Amino acid sequence: MVFRFERLQVWPKALAFADRALSVSMSWPHAVQSSLGDQVRRAAVSVIANITEASGKRTGKSARALYDVAKGSAYEVIGIMTLANKRKLVDDRTYRELYHAGDEVSAMLWGLMQSCVSQGKSRE
Numbered sequence: 001m002v003f004r005f006e007r008l009q010v011w012p013k014a015l016a017f018a019d020r021a022l023s024v025s026m027s028w029p030h031a032v033q034s035s036l037g038d039q040v041r042r043a044a045v046s047v048i049a050n051i052t053e054a055s056g057k058r059t060g061k062s063a064r065a066l067y068d069v070a071k072g073s074a075y076e077v078i079g080i081m082t083l084a085n086k087r088k089l090v091d092d093r094t095y096r097e098l099y100h101a102g103d104e105v106s107a108m109l110w111g112l113m114q115s116c117v118s119q120g121k122s123r124e
Contacts, residue, residue, distance in 0.1 A: 005055035010108035014051055014070070017101040018044040021077050024098070028089050036089070040080040046073035047105065064116035071109040078102040
């Protein structure tokens with residue numbers, strides 16, 4: 001059996017993005033683990049959690065709202081990583097990689113949101 005979210009093109013990219021953000025944040029000093037670290041980890045998990053939940057919704061309207069939350073969470077990860085890069089917690093190369101991945105995931109989520117709007121009523 002394959003879950004619907006596993007068939008989405010955004011899924012492996014979002015999973016890799018979230019995994020990378022978690023790995024990077026785990027290397028940060030103890031002083032920022034309970035602030036920036038926890039926040040970026042919650043946002044990264046929110047990206048994949050909302051994609052998976054959206055894929056199980058019956059209506060396009062319900063799915064669209066969750067894809068929108070996932071997109072917002074991807075933006076949140078990038079915002080935190082921007083601050084972390086400024087504070088020298090993330091090197092420039094890693095930051096650019098995460099930035100690019102977050103941008104790609106966000107664009108794909110926007111496409112899913114648009115398809116939900118055009119689908120209208122039921123997704124099944």
